Amino acid sequence: MAEDKAEPGLVFHPLDQFIVKPLFGDGPVSWYTPTNLTFWMALALLAIIAVFVFGSRGRAVIPSRLQSIAELIYGFIYKMVEDVTGKEGVKYFPYIMTLFLFVLFSNYLSQIPASYSPTSMIAVTAVMGFGVFFAVTILGFVKNGPAFLGLFWMSDAPAILRPVIAIIEVISYFVRPVSHSIRLAGNIMAGHAVIKVFAGFAALTLVSPVAILGIVAIFGLEMLVSGIQAYVFTILTCVYLKDALHPSH
Numbered sequence: 001m002a003e004d005k006a007e008p009g010l011v012f013h014p015l016d017q018f019i020v021k022p023l024f025g026d027g028p029v030s031w032y033t034p035t036n037l038t039f040w041m042a043l044a045l046l047a048i049i050a051v052f053v054f055g056s057r058g059r060a061v062i063p064s065r066l067q068s069i070a071e072l073i074y075g076f077i078y079k080m081v082e083d084v085t086g087k088e089g090v091k092y093f094p095y096i097m098t099l100f101l102f103v104l105f106s107n108y109l110s111q112i113p114a115s116y117s118p119t120s121m122i123a124v125t126a127v128m129g130f131g132v133f134f135a136v137t138i139l140g141f142v143k144n145g146p147a148f149l150g151l152f153w154m155s156d157a158p159a160i161l162r163p164v165i166a167i168i169e170v171i172s173y174f175v176r177p178v179s180h181s182i183r184l185a186g187n188i189m190a191g192h193a194v195i196k197v198f199a200g201f202a203a204l205t206l207v208s209p210v211a212i213l214g215i216v217a218i219f220g221l222e223m224l225v226s227g228i229q230a231y232v233f234t235i236l237t238c239v240y241l242k243d244a245l246h247p248s249h
Contacts, residue, residue: 014196018120018189032109034118037124042177044105044118073101077234084238088245095135096241099128105189107226119229120189122181129181132237138246150245180236187229191222 023034055070063071077100081093103119110117118124140148152169154162195218202211 014193014200017116017192017196020121037118037121040109040116041106041118041124044102044109047105047109048101073104080235081238084235085242085245089238089241092241096234096237099132099237100230101232103128103184104227104230107230108223110188110192111222111226117188117192119184120192122185123187125181126177128233129177129184132180132240133177134243136240139241142248142249143245146245148197148247151243176240180233184233187225191218191225194218195222 020029020031020035020037023036023039027033029035052070055064055066059067074097077092077097078090081089081096085092106118109115110120140151143213144150152166152173154165154169157165194214198211198214198218200207202215204211
């Protein structure tokens with residue numbers, strides 16, 4: 001009896017691009033192993049240093065393009081922190097600026113073909129999200145003491161509804177780091193996966209032109225999403241910081 005032969009077909013795995021692999025060799029990944037993830041995180045860090053060190057090294061009245069980019073980013077985030085948190089929150093600007101730059105540069109570097117996106121890893125975004133959560137919670141108690149719990153008690157609401165609202169507020173507060181981290185990782189991962197799917201269909205002759213147009217459209221959307229997600233992550237951090245500094249409703 002002749003053996004059935006498998007029909008050749010279109011096989012691609014959109015999520016394979018998110019696998020963390022050793023940078024050298026094919027061995028197991030340990031905590032000390034250089035990986036594609038650590039490489040692109042380091043590259044994002046070097047890109048940030050390059051923009052702000054070289055952009056500010058030769059400061060001039062008529063700025064260069066690099067200086068203009070650095071000043072634009074600096075002014076944009078400073079204004080955001082000041083508007084959302086008030087003058088009191090400006091002292092925490094370096095921390096918020098660091099978060100924004102890391103997310104922004106990681107997102108845009110991940111648009112390079114064959115790159116890796118650190119912000120698509122929930123482990124990376126969870127460290128940032130929970131880091132913000134613990135930082136603002138500790139700050140809230142340090143700055144306000146027990147009065148920080150006023151964040152969960154809406155004194156303007158009817159008395160009968162206040163306990164219910166307080167429970168909802170507590171649940172909402174502890175969900176913050178989860179939504180903060182999953183929102184960023186999910187959006188970046190989804191965009192890259194969709195591009196990989198269209199790239200797989202581009203190998204088929206009949207739908208190749210449509211697939212290529214789809215790749216171009218999704219890539220353009222991803223360039224927009226990369227900036228928006230960095231902005232969203234940062235402004236939510238500012239909102240949480242505002243709650244820590246001014247907890248009363």
